[in-house]
Every structure is written in structure tokens, then in C-alpha cells.
Amino acid sequence: MSLTESTGPQSVADYRPQDAKSESWLALAAGIDVEVVQYFLVSARCGCFMQAARSLNVRPTILRKFLAQLEEQLQRTLFKFKDSSLTLTRDGQQLHARLIALAHERTLPAVEQPLIRLAVAETILHDILGRDLVSLLRRNASVRLDIISIDSDLTLQAISADVAVWLAGTESPVPGPSFSTSKPQPLARLDYKPHIAKRYSRVTSRPETLDDLADFLLVQWQHDRQIESFRPWNALVDQRLAGVVQLHSYELMLEMIRCSACIGLLPQYMGRFDRGLIELPGLFNQPMQRQVWLAVNAESRDEPQVQMIVELIQNTFSERREWFEG
Structure with a gap:
């Protein structure tokens, strides 16, 4: 299959077998499609088709197909x-x-990836989005992503982000x-309960x-002290003269x-995130809840890379919707 077929990038110079008799095969290098040149050079630099595909943000099968076409057109084994x-x-x-x-004679165009700034609440980044973001980076090594951990309301107010x-x-x-953002979208409602390790x-x-908690050590994340809906838990912690x-x-x-x-206040989904933890229901009559919100910067919301991150977040919460059901 030649590079001039509709299934792949088009070469600027068609190769015909009889031409090889009159010119060195290396002379054909000037006619190789720029994208295929990049495939070849990155593969040579990485020494691994999988890593090269990650760097180029293409599937390994696509990368190897075009390199095989290049070898067929040049009638040479390259790797x-x-x-x-x-x-x-x-x-x-x-x-x-x-x-x-x-x-060196002609500058090959480099594809610059836009910098995407993602600001995420620390707990959501750690418990819910972290694994899927790692999977994204494994598939796409060329992405430019600035991940900002939000550990307080002040941090949220101070930062600027795309998502x-x-x-x-x-x-x-x-x-x-x-x-300035798009209209904030609710992703999930979280219930919070005291948790302890099953062991x-x-x-x-x-x-x-x-x-019954008098005989247990309580642990509190300082950020939670400012959360109004956590007042029942915070009041219990504040009453403690020891064991905190x-x-x-x-x-x-x-x-x-x-x-x-230790016993600490955690989202109710924590038992699904870590099977070694279990919630302690019935200790508080008043519910302790928070909502996860998503918003996109009004100036960059139409950027493809921004939409890619938004879709990843939405899909992650959709796939884990059972985590947030009571």
C-alpha cells in the first residue's frame, strides 16, 4: 500500500519502481510526507514504537502502518x-x-500543543480523577497540562485555569x-461520614x-474546619481535650x-476507592454534604484540548456514578 492512497498522508512526489534505476533511493527522502518523516524520526529517537506513538498522540497500529508503507515505497528495511x-x-x-x-535546509513544522490549565479540588484529584489523568498521559505524551491542586477557597479564588x-x-x-466561566455544572453530590480501617x-x-468515639483517636484535615456543612463533625473535634x-x-x-x-471524616464513596476503609453510619443525625462543580473558562472553552479534558472529567464521573449514590 503506497502513501499516495487515500488511507494516509499524501507524498509530494510519487515513487515508481523504475525510477530507482536512475537515482539513488535516498534522493526520495525529499519527497516523503512531512508527517511520515516525523513518524520515522520520533520512532528512531525513542527506540520503541509504543513510546513513539505516545509522543505523537497516535495509535501504535497507525504508526507502524505508515512506517511499513514507507519501507515498501523505498524498498528498504529501516528498523x-x-x-x-x-x-x-x-x-x-x-x-x-x-x-x-x-x-537543516528546510524547517519541518513543529506542532505546538496548547497549555491546558486544570484546577481540581485536592480530594477529587486524589480519589477520582487521578487515575484517569494518568491514563490520558500514558496515551498522549505530547499533551501540555498544568494541574493545579485546589486546597482551599482562597486558592480557588486566586488561580486562573481553563477547567x-x-x-x-x-x-x-x-x-x-x-x-469568567461557563455556567457551573453539578457533577456529583457527596455525602460525608466518619470512616475507620476495617482491620x-x-x-x-x-x-x-x-x-463510643471516646476511646478512638480522631484525625481531621485542617481544610475541613472551614466547611459549614461539616459543623457536626467539627464541633465534636473541637470538644476534644485529647485524642485529636x-x-x-x-x-x-x-x-x-x-x-x-484513627477515625476521620471522608466522602461516602471512600469504601469503593479503598476497600480497606469502612464508613460509620448513624453517628450524626444531620447530613454532611458537598457538591462537585465543573466550569470552563469562557475564553478557552471551545479549544479542542480543553474539550478533551472536559469530556474526560464528565466520563469519569459518569462511569463512577454508583460511587455517589446513597
Whole structure:
């Protein structure tokens, strides 16, 4: 299959087998499509088709198809596997040198990726979006992404971003971003309950009333002290004269609940995120809830890369909708 077929990038010079008799095959380098040149050079640099595909943001099968077409058109084998590594053959090395020389004569256009700024509430980034963002980066190594962790309302007000995901009241997205955005979209309502590690809590000794908590160490993330809807929990912590740990790190709070027999306030979905944790229902009569909100910068909301991030976030919450159901 030649590069001039409709299934792939078009070459600026058609190759015919009989032409090889009258000119060196390397002379054809000037006629290779710019996109295919990039495929070849990146593959040679990475020494791995998978990594090259990630860097180029294409599927590995597409990358290998066009490289195979290039080998067929040049009638040369360009790559080989040696000791489980991808290397250039002698012909591949000659083509690589010729293309590098041509690159000095004519600047090959570089595709600059726009910088996308994503601001996410720290807990949502850690518990819900983190894994899918890692998967995105595994598929697309050329993305330019600035991830901003929102650990307080002040941070949310101070930053500027293309996409913002934050926690606020169940009825209103205020306080929200200070920059101009699209209408905030509710993604999920979160219920919060005290949690403890299963390993430290047998069913027969599990606390069922607030008085039962007297024998347990409580741990509190400092950010939660300012949340109005967490007043029942915060009042309990404030009453403590001993047996309380205050932390500024969300991850450390989780680790203390997992490993130190502490009880802390966490979203109700936490048992799905970490099977080793279990909620303690019935301790508080008043519900403690927050809403996850999504908004997009009004100036950049139509950018394809911004839409890609928005779709990833929406799909993540849609796929995990069972996490947020009571």
C-alpha cells in the first residue's frame, strides 16, 4: 500500500519502481510526507514504537502502518529488533542522516500543543480523577497540562485555569472561580461520614454512638474546619481535650486512618476507592454534604484540548456514578 492512497498522508512526489534505476533511493527522502518523516524520526529517537506513538498522540497500529508503507515505497528495511530493542538498520541510519540534513535546509513544522490549565479540588484529584489523568498521559505524551491542586477557597479564588473542578454547597457553586466561566455544572453530590480501617474495627466493637468515639483517636484535615456543612463533625473535634490529630495533608490523613486506628471524616464513596476503609453510619443525625462543580473558562472553552479534558472529567464521573449514590 503506497502513501499516495487515500488511507494516509499524501507524498509530494510519487515513487515508481523504475525510477530507482536512475537515482539513488535516498534522493526520495525529499519527497516523503512531512508527517511520515516525523513518524520515522520520533520512532528512531525513542527506540520503541509504543513510546513513539505516545509522543505523537497516535495509535501504535497507525504508526507502524505508515512506517511499513514507507519501507515498501523505498524498498528498504529501516528498523530491526536487536536484544529486544528497536534499532535502525544500515539503510535506516542512512535515511535518518539524510532527513536530519534536509531538516537543516528546510524547517519541518513543529506542532505546538496548547497549555491546558486544570484546577481540581485536592480530594477529587486524589480519589477520582487521578487515575484517569494518568491514563490520558500514558496515551498522549505530547499533551501540555498544568494541574493545579485546589486546597482551599482562597486558592480557588486566586488561580486562573481553563477547567476548574471544585467543591461547594449543594445548592450553589459559590464560592467559585474568580475568572469568567461557563455556567457551573453539578457533577456529583457527596455525602460525608466518619470512616475507620476495617482491620481496626470488628463488627462487635464498632462505634455506634458519639459516646463510643471516646476511646478512638480522631484525625481531621485542617481544610475541613472551614466547611459549614461539616459543623457536626467539627464541633465534636473541637470538644476534644485529647485524642485529636490535626493535619494539613489529605494523603497523610488517609494514611493515618488506614494504619493508625484513627477515625476521620471522608466522602461516602471512600469504601469503593479503598476497600480497606469502612464508613460509620448513624453517628450524626444531620447530613454532611458537598457538591462537585465543573466550569470552563469562557475564553478557552471551545479549544479542542480543553474539550478533551472536559469530556474526560464528565466520563469519569459518569462511569463512577454508583460511587455517589446513597
